[in-house]
Amino acid sequence: MTKEIRVAVVGAGLMGADHIRRISTRTTGAVVAAVVEPDAGRAAAAAALAPGASVRARFEDALDLDSLDAVIIATPAAFHEPVILPALQAGIAILCEKPLTDDPESALRILEAEQQLSRPHIQVGFMRRFDAEYLELKALIDSGDAGALLALHCAHRNPSAPPSATTAGMIVDSVAHELDIVPWLAGSPLASVEVRFPRRNSLAAKNLRDPQLILLETESGVLADVEMSVNIQFGYQVRTEGVFERGVAEIGRPSGLAQWRSGSYARAEHANFDTRFAGAYDVEVQRWVNATLLGRTDGPSAWDGYLVAVAAEAGVLAQTTGSRVEIKSGHKPAFYELPPTGVSTPA
Ligand code: ISE
Numbered sequence: 187m188t189k190e191i192r193v194a195v196v197g198a199g200l201m202g203a204d205h206i207r208r209i210s211t212r213t214t215g216a217v218v219a220a221v222v223e224p225d226a227g228r229a230a231a232a233a234a235l236a237p238g239a240s241v242r243a244r245f246e247d248a249l250d251l252d253s254l255d256a257v258i259i260a261t262p263a264a265f266h267e268p269v270i271l272p273a274l275q276a277g278i279a280i281l282c283e284k285p286l287t288d289d290p291e292s293a294l295r296i297l298e299a300e301q302q303l304s305r306p307h308i309q310v311g312f313m314r315r316f317d318a319e320y321l322e323l324k325a326l327i328d329s330g331d332a333g334a335l336l337a338l339h340c341a342h343r344n345p346s347a348p349p350s351a352t353t354a355g356m357i358v359d360s361v362a363h364e365l366d367i368v369p370w371l372a373g374s375p376l377a378s379v380e381v382r383f384p385r386r387n388s389l390a391a392k393n394l395r396d397p398q399l400i401l402l403e404t405e406s407g408v409l410a411d412v413e414m415s416v417n418i419q420f421g422y423q424v425r426t427e428g429v430f431e432r433g434v435a436e437i438g439r440p441s442g443l444a445q446w447r448s449g450s451y452a453r454a455e456h457a458n459f460d461t462r463f464a465g466a467y468d469v470e471v472q473r474w475v476n477a478t479l480l481g482r483t484d485g486p487s488a489w490d491g492y493l494v495a496v497a498a499e500a501g502v503l504a505q506t507t508g509s510r511v512e513i514k515s516g517h518k519p520a521f522y523e524l525p526p527t528g529v530s531t532p533a
Contacts, residue, residue: 191255191279191478192219194248196269198232201283202260204460208471209258210236216256216475220248245269254278256478258471263288263359267296274299274307279478281471283311285362286491290499293492300488301521309474309483310491312366314424316473317466319437323428324371326435333431335372338410340364341438343423345457347416353395356414357381357501361400363424364412365497366490371428374406376497376513381504390417400501401510421455422462489522 193216195206202223209216218236222245223229229241242248245257249272256279259269263285273280274296286308287293300308314320327335342360357365369376380401390396397415404410425438440453456462470485477484496515504511 191216192253194220194222194254194257196222196245196257196259197261198223198228203232205258205260206232206235213472213475215479220252222248249276259283267292270296271299280308281474285494286310287495288358290495293495297488297492306483306487308488309485312486313463313466313470314363314367316469317463323435323437327371332433335408335428335430337429339427340410340412341425342414343418344416345419345421351394354502356398356416358498361414362494362498365494368402368410369404372404372408374404376402377405378403378510378512379501379504380510387417422458487522489518
C-alpha cells in the first residue's frame with residue numbers, strides 16, 4: 187500500500203462533509219479521491235473542500251475509476267449495506283458511520299461477506315470510544331481504583347430532531363451510541379433492555395415519543411439508565427456518571443470559558459455532536475488511516491455494529507411491550523478476535 191490512502195467519502199451531508207474537511211485539512215496519510223453524492227448541489231459544495239476529488243453519483247463509479255484504497259460511509263443507515271458489499275468485494279478498507287445497519291439481518295449479511303476475506307476490513311464509527319473523557323472513565327473502571335462499577339447514569343440530549351425522526355429511530359440511530367458504549371465501559375455484553383416514556387415533550391413532532399428512558403443491564407449486572415431527549419432546545423449534551431463501590435465519576439459537563447457577568451454564571455454548551463466529539467472524530471479517523479496503511483483496523487468492528495443492531499431491535503420491541511426484553515447475540519466468530527480492535531492506546 188502507498189503512503190497516502192485514496193479515500194472515497196460516500197454521503198456529503200453534515201457528517202460526510204465534516205469527514206471530507208477533516209481528511210483534507212488535518213489528517214495525515216490520506217487524500218479524498220472521490221465524493222459520492224447523488225445530490226449535485228451538495229456534492230459540489232463538499233467537493234470544494236477537497237481539491238482534486240472526483241464527484242460521482244454512484245459508489246461503483248468511484249470504485250471503477252478512482253483507484254480507491256478505502257471508503258468512509260456517511261449516508262443514512264439504510265444505504266450502508268449497498269456500499270459495504272461492493273467495497274468488501276473490492277477488498278478496500280471501510281469506515282462506516284454508526285449504526286452499521288438498522289436491522290440485525292443486514293448486519294449479519296455484512297458479517298458473512300466480510301468473513302470471506304482474510305481479515306476484518308470494516309470499522310464502525312462509534313466515535314465515543316475515542317473521546318478523551320470516555321477513555322478516562324474507561325481507564326478508571328478498568329483500574330479498579332474506585333472499586334467495581336455498579337451502575338451508570340447516562341443522559342443523551344439533542345437540541346432538536348429532524349422531521350424524519352421516529353420513536354423507533356431514537357433507539358436505532360441515537361441510543362445506538364449507548365448500546366455500544368455501555369457494554370464497552372462495563373466490559374460486559376448487554377443482557378436486557380427496557381424502555382419507558384416519561385411525559386411527552388410538547389415541542390416534539392406529534393408522532394414522536396420524546397423523551398425516552400431506557401434501562402440497560404449487562405451480563406455482569408451493571409445497570410445503566412439512559413435519558414434520550416431529542417428536542418431539549420438548549421444544546422447538545424452527553425453526560426455519563428459512573429457509580430462505583432467507593433465513589434462516583436462523571437464526564438460530559440460543559441468545559442472551557444466560564445463567565446460571571448450581570449449577576450449570572452455561564453459556560454457555553456455544545457450546539458451539536460460535530461463539535462462535542464470533534465476531537466474524538468479526529469483521533470478515530472487518523473487511527474483508522476494509520477491502521478489502513480498497516481493493513482489493519484483499529485476500532486469497533488462490524489461485530490460490534492451487529493451487536494448494536496441486535497440490541498436496538500430488542501429496544502424497539504421493548505418500546506411496544508413496556509417490559510424487559512432479553513438481548514441474545516450469539517457467539518463472536520474467531521475472525522473478529524484478530525487483529526486486535528481495542529482502542530486503549532492513544533495515537
Ligand atoms: C446522530 O446521528 C449522532 O450520531 C449523534 O451523536 C446523536 O446524538 C444523534 O442523536 C444522532 O442522530
